[in-house]
Amino acid sequence: MNLTLSGNAKPLLGNPQLPGDKSISHRALLLASLAEGPSRIRNFLHAGVTDVMVKSLSALGIETEYLNQDDLLVLGHVWQAPERTLDCGNSGTTMRFLLGALASSTFVSTLDGTDRLRQRPMARVVEPLTRMGANIRTPSAKHLAPLTIQGGPLHGIEYTLPVASAQVKTALLIAALNAEGPTILEEPGPSRDHTERMLISMGVSLQKNGNRIRLEPENTKLPPLSTTVPRDISAAAFLITAALIVPGSRLYLNQLGVNPTRTGLIDVIKRMGARIKTGPVTVINSEPVTDLEISFSELQATDIFGENVVRMIDEFPIFAIAATQAKGTTTVRDAGELRIKESDRITALVTELRKMGAAIEECSDGFVVDGPTRLKGAVVQSHGDHRLAMALSIAGLVAEGETVVEGADSIEQSFPSFPSVLAEMGVDIR
Numbered sequence: 001m002n003l004t005l006s007g008n009a010k011p012l013l014g015n016p017q018l019p020g021d022k023s024i025s026h027r028a029l030l031l032a033s034l035a036e037g038p039s040r041i042r043n044f045l046h047a048g049v050t051d052v053m054v055k056s057l058s059a060l061g062i063e064t065e066y067l068n069q070d071d072l073l074v075l076g077h078v079w080q081a082p083e084r085t086l087d088c089g090n091s092g093t094t095m096r097f098l099l100g101a102l103a104s105s106t107f108v109s110t111l112d113g114t115d116r117l118r119q120r121p122m123a124r125v126v127e128p129l130t131r132m133g134a135n136i137r138t139p140s141a142k143h144l145a146p147l148t149i150q151g152g153p154l155h156g157i158e159y160t161l162p163v164a165s166a167q168v169k170t171a172l173l174i175a176a177l178n179a180e181g182p183t184i185l186e187e188p189g190p191s192r193d194h195t196e197r198m199l200i201s202m203g204v205s206l207q208k209n210g211n212r213i214r215l216e217p218e219n220t221k222l223p224p225l226s227t228t229v230p231r232d233i234s235a236a237a238f239l240i241t242a243a244l245i246v247p248g249s250r251l252y253l254n255q256l257g258v259n260p261t262r263t264g265l266i267d268v269i270k271r272m273g274a275r276i277k278t279g280p281v282t283v284i285n286s287e288p289v290t291d292l293e294i295s296f297s298e299l300q301a302t303d304i305f306g307e308n309v310v311r312m313i314d315e316f317p318i319f320a321i322a323a324t325q326a327k328g329t330t331t332v333r334d335a336g337e338l339r340i341k342e343s344d345r346i347t348a349l350v351t352e353l354r355k356m357g358a359a360i361e362e363c364s365d366g367f368v369v370d371g372p373t374r375l376k377g378a379v380v381q382s383h384g385d386h387r388l389a390m391a392l393s394i395a396g397l398v399a400e401g402e403t404v405v406e407g408a409d410s411i412e413q414s415f416p417s418f419p420s421v422l423a424e425m426g427v428d429i430r
């Protein structure tokens with residue numbers, strides 16, 4: 001599927017509705033499936049990346065039912081041996097989280113996914129899980145998918161993660177729930193902490209001290225969840241940026257998750273001159289939530305490196321579009337992880353944005369953008385990456401002439417209503 005945007009968009013005005021947070025939806029679903037009894041997850045992200053987890057869990061004997069579009073009932077239960085390979089699609093989160101949960105099962109499972117998922121690093125999960133006693137086999141010397149895991153008894157470990165990855169941390173914490181003895185993890189920097197918050201809210205004995213986490217397993221079943229997922233700040237990032245760069249725009253976004261491990265983009269873009277007003281913050285189901293008002297702004301260039309990179313790791317495709325409209329030279333460093341996401345986001349972004357006339361240079365661990373540039377409409381590719389497809393669509397709003405985003409069906413993975421949300425705000429998108 002292609003998306004076509006006519007360019008020179010009119011001001012974006014309104015109060016668009018955003019989907020539930022992808023990371024929190026994944027965690028709520030998995031923990032609910034490990035719990036004893038029925039859980040209810042409201043505002044669950046109903047999209048491609050969560051569908052593959054729902055289907056894998058169904059193969060493991062876990063029943064789920066949508067009570068309406070985004071209200072999910074999960075009947076937590078004892079997991080059963082799957083009769084088929086668990087297809088994780090293009091979702092690294094699904095594969096890594098399931099590995100953590102299956103490590104202590106009583107049966108054998110095989111996990112596989114798309115060609116892209118087969119290229120993404122799994123050794124970062126396989127290696128520490130093996131130290132915990134897991135038995136994981138792979139035909140690849142680099143521990144790439146497909147992966148076959150024979151569940152068995154695990155023991156807690158003390159482990160320093162080589163990269164600040166919330167997916168790895170979560171896989172290990174889930175495995176630690178059923179291990180013998182405590183697990184102590186040390187992160188090189190703060191990655192998103194939704195798992196820790198949710199586990200604590202479910203009564204798990206988990207202590208955090210800076211970047212050190214200690215989980216003491218109790219070898220009892222988790223209690224069921226009843227939770228409402230905040231709206232996704234990573235989905236909001238596309239609309240926030242659109243409002244900042246399309247002259248005359250003003251948007252209101254409600255009930256947005258603003259966990260401090262996820263708000264790197266907001267902090268950076270405010271530093272660049274973005275006019276963003278934040279309402280009072282309330283805590284719902286242990287996650288902070290607020291309302292934002294975003295108005296068109298003249299942006300100035302900035303540099304991003306270090307811990308801020310992790311706090312906005314999914315936002316670089318859309319941040320690159322903002323950088324093309326900011327005055328001066330914007331530099332992104334320490335972001336080598338972008339090369340192993342749903343696409344190599346550094347090469348893909350540089351290739352596609354150059355087609356639109358952007359002054360952007362590739363570096364090994366980031367990119368450099370000179371702005372502002374009047375972008376030109378072009379035919380661009382999503383590289384099968386949902387975030388690239390949405391970022392390039394937003395670039396098309398401020399371009400002169402028509403932009404065609406090829407492979408835009410990937411948007412279904414995390415924000416299926418993205419085209420209709422833009423259309424409702426008057427954007428000419430087909």
Ligand code: S3P
Pocket residue numbers: 022023024026093164165166167168170191192313314337
């Ligand atoms: C996620 C963590 C991040 C992020 C991904 C979702 C999560 O990945 O890029 O979209 O839900 O834990 P890493 O942990 O690999 O950095």
